[in-house]
Amino acid sequence: MTHPLRFGIWAAVHGSRAAHHDPDEPDDAGWARNRDLVLEAEALxxxxxxVAQHTMNPYDEGRDQLEAWTASAALAALTRRIEIIAAIKPGLYHPVVLAKMALQIEHVSEGRFGINLVNAWNRAEFERAGLPFPAHDERYAYGREWIGLVDRLMRGERVDFEGRHFRVEDYRLKPAGTFRPRPTIYVGGESEPARALVADHGDVWFINGQPHGDVAALIADVARRPAAQGRLRYGLSAFVIARETDADAKDEHARLLDLSRRDEALRADTRARTDTASVMFAKTDAAATRHVGTNGGTAAGLVGSYGTVAERVGAFHAAGIELFMLQFQPFEAEMRRFAHHVIPLVRR
Structure with a gap:
């Protein structure tokens, strides 16, 4: 089976992705930096x-935090080709309101918008706002009912629904279906409820960065399940360190690891606010002494010479990964390096 190969970036919504004390990386989560970053990524x-969604900075509450949905709407108007994917935590928005927002951004972008359904892990983000933060599996049950409604509303269906969490009476949203049936639905999470949810409601499953064998096993498990939306596609998060030689990349990885040790107090504060049932944090916290980056980071193994990184991208692609959602540090300089030296090798 052949499938497309695409490369994406994580917006710098809370600043640095690896180490917060890197003199070469501005710990800048502001709109101007993110706007320029995305416009350059499109040009490259x-x-x-x-665009990950957080209302407060999840790593340091004293730092800036980009708001995902207003920023995505602005990016939709400024860009021409790049797909804009906004993460959404169902507990923060009623499905009718969110579906209308998604359709508006879909219309502004002329069919280049996607939503990334995520199961929130930062308890403080909800509890300090007086919002409920149920247990892990209960949040997925809520999210399942939520995305079922959002899906129908984004398709422009007239919806009458009464469930455990929501009641919607004779609701229909317009405009819908102008460019395609609805925006793309991405689903994150690797727990059993997450896997069942993506098979039932997702178009693309986002997998956190981890070794090739683990990723292949995850894809095999979900691929065995009937997919309600047709053929399910797969994306992978990864932090990239590419250099002229494997040794140079290894040295840079060591530099970032050394810098990240200065962030231990930040990580401890984050752990204290994290749902202990989160599969992502169970994996990434255990590997923090060996890897840098969020959502698995360098655990995906995209560290090495340009040829090594291109070869590993090819292996993941052969296993079924279509979209590589990449992180870099310093972001702008390393994004350019990847575009100039690795993408051409992969395309060949």
Missing amino acids: GFDAVL
């Missing part, structure tokens, strides 16, 4: 940008 040929 990247295919997508993921």
